[in-house]
Amino acid sequence: MKSMSKNWPLWEIFIRSKAGLNHKHVGSLHAADAAMAIQNARDVYTRRNEGVSIWVVESSHITASDPDDSDPLYEPAKDKVYRHPTFYDLPDELKHM
Amino acid sequence: MNTESLEKHFNDKIEEDIRIEPKDWMPEKYRKTLIRQISQHAHSEIVGMLPEANWITRAPTLRRKAAALAKVQDEAGHGLYLYSACETLGVERDDLLADLHSGKAKYSSIFNYPTLTWADMGAIGWLVDGAAIMNQVPLCRASYGPYARAMVRICKEESFHQRQGYEIMLTLCKGSEEQKNMAQDALNRWWWPSLMMFGPTDKDSKHTADSMRWGIKRFTNDELRQKFVDVTVPQADILGLTVPDKDLKWNEESGHYDFGEINWEEFYNVISGNGPCNRERLEARRNAHDKGEWVREAAQAYAEKKSRNKAA
Ligand SMILES: [Fe+2]
Ligand SMILES: [Fe+2]
Numbered sequence: 001m002k003s004m005s006k007n008w009p010l011w012e013i014f015i016r017s018k019a020g021l022n023h024k025h026v027g028s029l030h031a032a033d034a035a036m037a038i039q040n041a042r043d044v045y046t047r048r049n050e051g052v053s054i055w056v057v058e059s060s061h062i063t064a065s066d067p068d069d070s071d072p073l074y075e076p077a078k079d080k081v082y083r084h085p086t087f088y089d090l091p092d093e094l095k096h097m
Numbered sequence: 098m099n100t101e102s103l104e105k106h107f108n109d110k111i112e113e114d115i116r117i118e119p120k121d122w123m124p125e126k127y128r129k130t131l132i133r134q135i136s137q138h139a140h141s142e143i144v145g146m147l148p149e150a151n152w153i154t155r156a157p158t159l160r161r162k163a164a165a166l167a168k169v170q171d172e173a174g175h176g177l178y179l180y181s182a183c184e185t186l187g188v189e190r191d192d193l194l195a196d197l198h199s200g201k202a203k204y205s206s207i208f209n210y211p212t213l214t215w216a217d218m219g220a221i222g223w224l225v226d227g228a229a230i231m232n233q234v235p236l237c238r239a240s241y242g243p244y245a246r247a248m249v250r251i252c253k254e255e256s257f258h259q260r261q262g263y264e265i266m267l268t269l270c271k272g273s274e275e276q277k278n279m280a281q282d283a284l285n286r287w288w289w290p291s292l293m294m295f296g297p298t299d300k301d302s303k304h305t306a307d308s309m310r311w312g313i314k315r316f317t318n319d320e321l322r323q324k325f326v327d328v329t330v331p332q333a334d335i336l337g338l339t340v341p342d343k344d345l346k347w348n349e350e351s352g353h354y355d356f357g358e359i360n361w362e363e364f365y366n367v368i369s370g371n372g373p374c375n376r377e378r379l380e381a382r383r384n385a386h387d388k389g390e391w392v393r394e395a396a397q398a399y400a401e402k403k404s405r406n407k408a409a
Contacts, residue, residue: 008397027246027250028181029181033396044177
């Protein structure tokens with residue numbers, strides 16, 4: 001039975017702080033299963049009314065982008081200023097636009 | 098990228114105050130330093146529950162009991178935030194706990210002192226949580242993202258810890274002669290150990306230089322200790338209590354309090370395992386862990402059975 005004494009899996013916790021807002025990552029914790037992860041998340045992350053809804057995702061299910069790829073991933077967006085409204089030169093007297 | 102340019106990239110980020118995140122490249126020594134500091138910090142939160150838990154069932158009123166329970170539960174939460182932050186550096190929770198239980202890992206020396214009277218609940222909240230806050234607030238800007246974020250949560254919660262402690266002291270000091278003496282006695286016993294919480298003096302602190310350079314620490318041990326003395330002495334005055342240091346006096350020129358020599362021999366003794374309660378604290382921790390083993394195994398077995406049934 002000793003093999004079981006290893007860590008429970010790690011879960012990432014997302015909390016909706018109030019209705020109308022999105023769930024936001026707040027941290028992680030260990031739990032044997034999803035139901036326990038939610039229970040523990042309630043105790044660890046919402047002791048002071050920080051949330052109205054909890055999502056839990058096993059950490060091993062998350063795929064993250066590689067920080068070393070950040071140039072190829074995000075660089076192309078940097079020179080596309082024409083995607084922003086301020087790029088377009090319009091007269092000052094123009095209203096409601 | 099080769100190691101040299103990785104290191105340069107890392108140093109540039111530190112220089113520009115850009116946070117380091119778990120998957121970013123970092124020097125091995127930076128990682129090691131963080132693991133040591135964050136895990137020690139986590140252990141301190143968890144062991145720190147024990148001296149106060151001692152008084153929960155004997156709190157004088159329901160209001161005090163509710164506050165004590167909430168505070169001790171917060172400390173458990175602080176430990177969990179920090180263990181999670183530490184795990185992002187590639188260590189396992191079980192290994193961290195094993196190091197605590199074997200006596201290999203350190204935790205704050207303050208928790209190896211006994212809580213003899215109810216006034217100790219006041220002194221701990223006021224002084225021990227006060228010193229912790231002094232230490233922790235600058236850590237909210239630590240260069241390692243997960244650590245800094247854990248500290249932000251912790252600092253938000255600490256404020257009530259200190260205030261409830263000070264309120265206990267205030268109530269005792271406004272009470273009978275006997276109650277006031279109890280408060281003074283608690284201050285006498287907790288004052289020096291609280292000053293020791295900031296760690297060895299700068300000239301004896303072997304980790305400070307690296308930690309400062311890497312933005313893990315923002316102030317030295319002595320700077321924080323001085324700040325603590327400066328804000329705490331006037332708080333003792335309001336209580337009408339005397340800080341147990343005959344060398345303590347306001348220094349007009351420096352704008353700070355001068356204070357007496359800390360008994361460093363006591364500090365090193367307690368750190369190396371010979372404080373009044375070291376053995377008791379570790380035993381309580383080990384007991385809790387060992388006696389909880391069947392619960393952890395049962396929960397695991399239940400989770401496995403459920404996922405088997407789901408698959409079938
Ligand atoms: Fe804490
Ligand atoms: Fe605290």
